[in-house]
Amino acid sequence: MEIGVISDLHVDRHKTLTPEDYQNVLSNVLYQRHIDLLLIAGDISNNYKLTNQFVKHIEYEMQIKVLFIPGNHDFWATETDVTSAEILDFYLQMDACLIGKPYVINDEWAIVGNTGWYDYTYANPKFSLERVARRKYYGATWQDKVKIDWPMEDRKLSNIAARQATKDIERVKDKKIILMTHIVTHPRFAVPTPHRIFDYFNAFIGTSDFDQIYQQYDIRYSIMGHVHFRNTFVENGTTYICPCLGYQREWRTSNIEQEINHALYSFSL
Structure with a gap:
C-alpha cells in the first residue's frame, strides 16, 4: 500500500486558481504516484462546506x-x-x-488523528501567559482570535485534544501507529528563533501536550502541518513529516502541479 500525506492546501486562497483546479491537479499527482490512501493534515479551506466537498471529490474521482x-x-x-x-x-x-x-489499515498498522491545539509553550518564555493570550503582537492579530469562537481558552483545548488522541490510540495500541495532527507536536517544526515576530507567534504553532504520547506508544509516523514548512526527519524510531503545500506566495515555483508533487510525501506499508 502506498500512502500519501499532504497538508495546508488552502484551496480557496490562490489568486487565480479555483478549488476545482486544486482538485484536478491533486488527483493527477495521486494517479501518477500510485497513491492508495491519502491523508490530509488539515487546512483544506476556510469553509467547512468546501472542505467537505473537496474530500468527497477526491475520494470519488480517485x-x-x-x-x-x-x-x-x-x-x-x-x-x-x-x-x-x-x-x-x-x-x-x-x-x-x-x-x-481510529482507522485500522491491517493487523499491524492503524492511523489516529486529531487537530490538536496550541498551548503557548512554543513561545519565547520572555512573554507571559497573559501577554500571549492577547494574540496580538507588533500590530498583527492571530486570526483564530477573530474567526474561531471556541467556548474555552487555548491551553484547555490543547489538553482536551491530547486526551482524545490518547483515548483513540488506546483503542489500537497493539499496532504500529501513524499519528496525524494539524498543530505541530515537535519543536523542530516551529519557526526558528530568534525571530522578531515568531518569538511571539510560535505560541500558536505547537503544543507540548502530545509529548507523553510519543513516550508511551509506538508512534512510527507523525504527520503534522500548520507551520507551512516541508521537512522530514527521524528521531527515536519515529518519522516526523511536515508536508505543507502552503500559500502561493510561499511556493518555490508558480507551478501548482510541481508544488503539490513536492509537498506530497509518500511511504509504503
Whole structure:
C-alpha cells in the first residue's frame, strides 16, 4: 500500500486558481504516484462546506480512501452561519474525519488523528501567559482570535485534544501507529528563533501536550502541518513529516502541479 500525506492546501486562497483546479491537479499527482490512501493534515479551506466537498471529490474521482483531520482554518466560522463548535460536530459526522475514529489499515498498522491545539509553550518564555493570550503582537492579530469562537481558552483545548488522541490510540495500541495532527507536536517544526515576530507567534504553532504520547506508544509516523514548512526527519524510531503545500506566495515555483508533487510525501506499508 502506498500512502500519501499532504497538508495546508488552502484551496480557496490562490489568486487565480479555483478549488476545482486544486482538485484536478491533486488527483493527477495521486494517479501518477500510485497513491492508495491519502491523508490530509488539515487546512483544506476556510469553509467547512468546501472542505467537505473537496474530500468527497477526491475520494470519488480517485476511488481511494481519503482520511483527514481539520486544521484551524477549517474551523473558521466568520463566513458561515454556524459556530466553530457546530463545525466540529459536522466534521465528526464525516466518515473521512479521523477524530474519535481510529482507522485500522491491517493487523499491524492503524492511523489516529486529531487537530490538536496550541498551548503557548512554543513561545519565547520572555512573554507571559497573559501577554500571549492577547494574540496580538507588533500590530498583527492571530486570526483564530477573530474567526474561531471556541467556548474555552487555548491551553484547555490543547489538553482536551491530547486526551482524545490518547483515548483513540488506546483503542489500537497493539499496532504500529501513524499519528496525524494539524498543530505541530515537535519543536523542530516551529519557526526558528530568534525571530522578531515568531518569538511571539510560535505560541500558536505547537503544543507540548502530545509529548507523553510519543513516550508511551509506538508512534512510527507523525504527520503534522500548520507551520507551512516541508521537512522530514527521524528521531527515536519515529518519522516526523511536515508536508505543507502552503500559500502561493510561499511556493518555490508558480507551478501548482510541481508544488503539490513536492509537498506530497509518500511511504509504503
